[in-house]
Amino acid sequence: MKVTTYIQASADLPDCHSHSLVSDVLIEPQLTARQGKLSAVAANALAYEAAAQNLRTVLGWDILMSQEVFEKTVHEIKEIDFELFDAVRVYDLGAAQWVMENRSDLALELIAENRCHNLEALKGWEEYFQKAHHPLTKIILSLQLPRDKVCVYAEALDTPVETLGAGRVEMFYSPRPLLQRQVEQRGGLGEVEVAAHPEGGEGDFPAVQTNHGTLLFYHQDYCGLEYLQEYESAGVDSLRLDFRHIGDDGRATDGMDEVLNLLAAGDGTGASQAWPTSWDSAFPTQLRTPRNRSRVFSKEKNARCLAKVISIEEGKNAILQTFQAAHFPETVQLVTTSGEEHELSQLACTNFAGEQITAFEEDEILLAPWDERFAPEALLFAPNAPA
Amino acid sequence: MEKPELVAPADNLEMLKLIVRYGADAAAVSCTRFSAKATVESLSDTELQLGVEYAKKHDTHCYVSLNSYLLDEELHDLAHFCQVLQDCEVSGVMVSDLGVARVVADHCDRPLHLSLRSGCLNSGAAAIWRNLGVRRLILGKDTTVEEAGRISTDSGLPVEMYIHGDMCMAYAGQCHISKYTTGRDANRGDCTQACRFCYEQKALSQRPIDKESEIVSESHFLSSRDLSAVDHVARFFQHHIDAVKIEGRGRSALYLATVLRSYRELFDSYFETTFTESTQEKAREELDAVPHRPYTEEVFDIHPTERTVHAEGSRAGRRYQMVGTVAMVTENEIGIHLQQNLSCDEKIEILPFRGLPVIKQVESLRSVSGEARRFAERTDVVFLPRQGEHIEPRNVVRRFAEGEG
Numbered sequence: 001m002k003v004t005t006y007i008q009a010s011a012d013l014p015d016c017h018s019h020s021l022v023s024d025v026l027i028e029p030q031l032t033a034r035q036g037k038l039s040a041v042a043a044n045a046l047a048y049e050a051a052a053q054n055l056r057t058v059l060g061w062d063i064l065m066s067q068e069v070f071e072k073t074v075h076e077i078k079e080i081d082f083e084l085f086d087a088v089r090v091y092d093l094g095a096a097q098w099v100m101e102n103r104s105d106l107a108l109e110l111i112a113e114n115r116c117h118n119l120e121a122l123k124g125w126e127e128y129f130q131k132a133h134h135p136l137t138k139i140i141l142s143l144q145l146p147r148d149k150v151c152v153y154a155e156a157l158d159t160p161v162e163t164l165g166a167g168r169v170e171m172f173y174s175p176r177p178l179l180q181r182q183v184e185q186r187g188g189l190g191e192v193e194v195a196a197h198p199e200g201g202e203g204d205f206p207a208v209q210t211n212h213g214t215l216l217f218y219h220q221d222y223c224g225l226e227y228l229q230e231y232e233s234a235g236v237d238s239l240r241l242d243f244r245h246i247g248d249d250g251r252a253t254d255g256m257d258e259v260l261n262l263l264a265a266g267d268g269t270g271a272s273q274a275w276p277t278s279w280d281s282a283f284p285t286q287l288r289t290p291r292n293r294s295r296v297f298s299k300e301k302n303a304r305c306l307a308k309v310i311s312i313e314e315g316k317n318a319i320l321q322t323f324q325a326a327h328f329p330e331t332v333q334l335v336t337t338s339g340e341e342h343e344l345s346q347l348a349c350t351n352f353a354g355e356q357i358t359a360f361e362e363d364e365i366l367l368a369p370w371d372e373r374f375a376p377e378a379l380l381f382a383p384n385a386p387a
Numbered sequence: 388m389e390k391p392e393l394v395a396p397a398d399n400l401e402m403l404k405l406i407v408r409y410g411a412d413a414a415a416v417s418c419t420r421f422s423a424k425a426t427v428e429s430l431s432d433t434e435l436q437l438g439v440e441y442a443k444k445h446d447t448h449c450y451v452s453l454n455s456y457l458l459d460e461e462l463h464d465l466a467h468f469c470q471v472l473q474d475c476e477v478s479g480v481m482v483s484d485l486g487v488a489r490v491v492a493d494h495c496d497r498p499l500h501l502s503l504r505s506g507c508l509n510s511g512a513a514a515i516w517r518n519l520g521v522r523r524l525i526l527g528k529d530t531t532v533e534e535a536g537r538i539s540t541d542s543g544l545p546v547e548m549y550i551h552g553d554m555c556m557a558y559a560g561q562c563h564i565s566k567y568t569t570g571r572d573a574n575r576g577d578c579t580q581a582c583r584f585c586y587e588q589k590a591l592s593q594r595p596i597d598k599e600s601e602i603v604s605e606s607h608f609l610s611s612r613d614l615s616a617v618d619h620v621a622r623f624f625q626h627h628i629d630a631v632k633i634e635g636r637g638r639s640a641l642y643l644a645t646v647l648r649s650y651r652e653l654f655d656s657y658f659e660t661t662f663t664e665s666t667q668e669k670a671r672e673e674l675d676a677v678p679h680r681p682y683t684e685e686v687f688d689i690h691p692t693e694r695t696v697h698a699e700g701s702r703a704g705r706r707y708q709m710v711g712t713v714a715m716v717t718e719n720e721i722g723i724h725l726q727q728n729l730s731c732d733e734k735i736e737i738l739p740f741r742g743l744p745v746i747k748q749v750e751s752l753r754s755v756s757g758e759a760r761r762f763a764e765r766t767d768v769v770f771l772p773r774q775g776e777h778i779e780p781r782n783v784v785r786r787f788a789e790g791e792g
Contacts, residue, residue: 064558067534070509094511114560115505118459121486173561175529178608180693196586218567300431310724311768316756319768365715376766
């Protein structure tokens with residue numbers, strides 16, 4: 001199992017170099033990364049130093065780009081010396097397209113965070129880039145996938161996959177500068193970070209405004225290092241460790257040494273315990289929006305549906321609106337709003353001229369004789385066809 | 388000059404018929420089996436079939452939304468559902484996920500429209516989706532009109548833009564607050580709307596912002612103003628935007644009828660060169676009269692700034708209240724299916740599908756069985772006299788709501 005981590009300064013390199021687990025380092029220029037802090041010059045210099053220490057250098061390009069930002073970014077990206085990078089990690093497909101058109105020599109890694117929560121989608125991306133003669137060298141799986149899916153996908157995909165081992169959970173990414181007032185309070189300079197506490201909610205969510213908008217994080221980190229063996233067995237290529245938010249001195253590897261020592265010893269549980277902030281390992285599996293979530297609209301208007309009760313005149317009439325053209329059967333099934341089903345025989349419906357109706361068109365308004373089981377929103381169905 | 392197609396959402400068959408009659412060129416519907424909004428009503432297969440037939444009769448397209456992020460186990464059912472889409476001959480299928488797009492393309496030949504939830508915001512990304520078979524791009528609400536035009540020109544794909552209604556503060560598909568805080572997944576239609584909550588903002592201990600107090604502010608800083616395009620109609624024509632869409636799932640018939648009538652009038656009058664300042668003013672008045680947050684139009688021009696935040700959090704505008712819909716019309720009477728209580732002597736407005744509202748003083752009411760009434764309750768069907776006005780079934784009936792606004 002390999003480890004990918006972020007670096008922001010030369011001071012991060014010894015921690016990476018001294019651990020053989022660390023193979024890839026993510027370098028994030030301000031220009032291309034949501035949380036990027038480095039100028040192009042600094043990113044180039046850091047990539048040069050990292051490459052000299054036999055680390056695989058990966059340029060982080062994870063911003064989403066409007067057309068204008070896209071044009072500006074690809075114009076300014078010439079300041080990045082791509083010769084110093086082994087790979088580019090993209091999120092926006094526009095970035096992938098640019099890499100394919102302009103740097104066919106560079107390895108391409110795709111962040112499959114959204115729109116990729118099924119194997120068909122992941123295989124689709126794998127095939128697309130293969131056919132475009134620029135096969136992906138890594139797919140970064142969504143943090144929103146449950147652990148068992150990560151393992152299944154690692155086994156099923158031809159492309160190596162990476163998942164978050166531990167780090168901050170980004171919950172929200174907006175292009176808008178939502179902390180502008182705080183930025184102005186600080187003289188309009190730099191990033192600001194605040195804790196946002198929702199009404200009635202638990203925990204303070206760190207929020208940060210950068211050049212690319214506003215990010216909001218969960219109040220606890222995710223840490224899945226205790227599942228190290230599970231991931232290794234499934235063939236997950238690498239785990240990403242994100243320490244960017246831990247230190248406060250411009251480094252991105254504060255606290256990494258102890259965690260890596262434990263991981264190197266195969267002690268995932270120990271590594272989790274050594275994770276330097278409050279964390280949770282469970283929330284990506286807590287999806288409570290089930291398949292075909294049952295709704296309050298309990299009865300589906302199917303091909304047997306004849307009409308809906310729209311109103312009643314107690315003791316006199318029920319007013320029906322027909323659902324589709326049909327003949328009135330001898331027996332109809334009434335389904336009340338609470339789901340009870342009743343059979344009604346010989347329901348003598350009339351139109352507003354008092355004529356009895358045996359057949360009707362869609363959207364007619366009809367009258368039925370009063371029955372205490374009628375209520376607005378109740379539905380009338382033709383009986384089930386005999387088996 | 389091509390007129391952009393006006394697209395509006397429909398939660399159910401009734402709403403689909405309503406928006407078709409109020410001038411939508413296309414209805415965007417979601418179906419029970421794969422609804423992207425789990426908490427909003429959606430159409431059964433039979434309703435879809437009837438809805439598509441109804442839309443076709445009125446020269447209206449019907450697009451089916453499959454833009455929920457589907458899981459492996461749901462794709463098998465989707466393959467079966469594709470046969471329904473094929474049989475109904477829907478005009479397009481909106482997808483946001485390549486897995487869904489591939490299943491749909493394998494099982495039916497309906498055109499694929501790429502949902503804004505896919506995050507396609509530039510011509511580079513558009514080129515990839517075009518290669519993958521997409522035939523229309525529904526662009527994110529952060530895209531300016533000029534950018535949309537450039538994306539369309541560069542990619543050769545028609546584009547659709549949102550012009551009115553709610554906006555997410557995050558990039559579409561990039562908000563997981565609901566999922567991580569409650570387990571309810573916004574990308575599977577189950578958003579808790581956490582962006583509309585009030586948040587206390589505090590300085591982080593290691594990065595103090597305000598030394599005097601820990602709480603810096605308290606506001607709805609994640610809540611966006613609503614989108615409105617009244618002042619930008621010309622630009623959709625100038626930049627060759629193919630379709631414009633109203634956001635309105637889960638909204639009332641009054642809301643959709645009012646918004647659709649307004650934009651129908653704006654786009655038609657611009658196309659017919661009868662567009663004037665008074666057309667705009669009338670639309671603005673109408674759109675101010677339905678429930679909404681303060682509007683913003685700046686996103687059509689520039690990338691959204693902090694001015695698009697609705698920090699106060701409350702809704703504005705509520706001058707009109709839904710009374711009901713016209714259920715039937717005879718030579719001498721109008722039958723109204725009430726959604727609110729109605730009394731004699733009240734003044735109501737009936738919104739025809741085109742043209743000025745019909746204002747009526749309720750002088751008398753009678754029940755279905757013919758009894759004279761001074762007062763009728765919600766869900767009742769009541770009749771009032773007709774004096775030759777051009778009124779049709781499904782017309783929305785509203786009244787001025789005193790004291791609100």
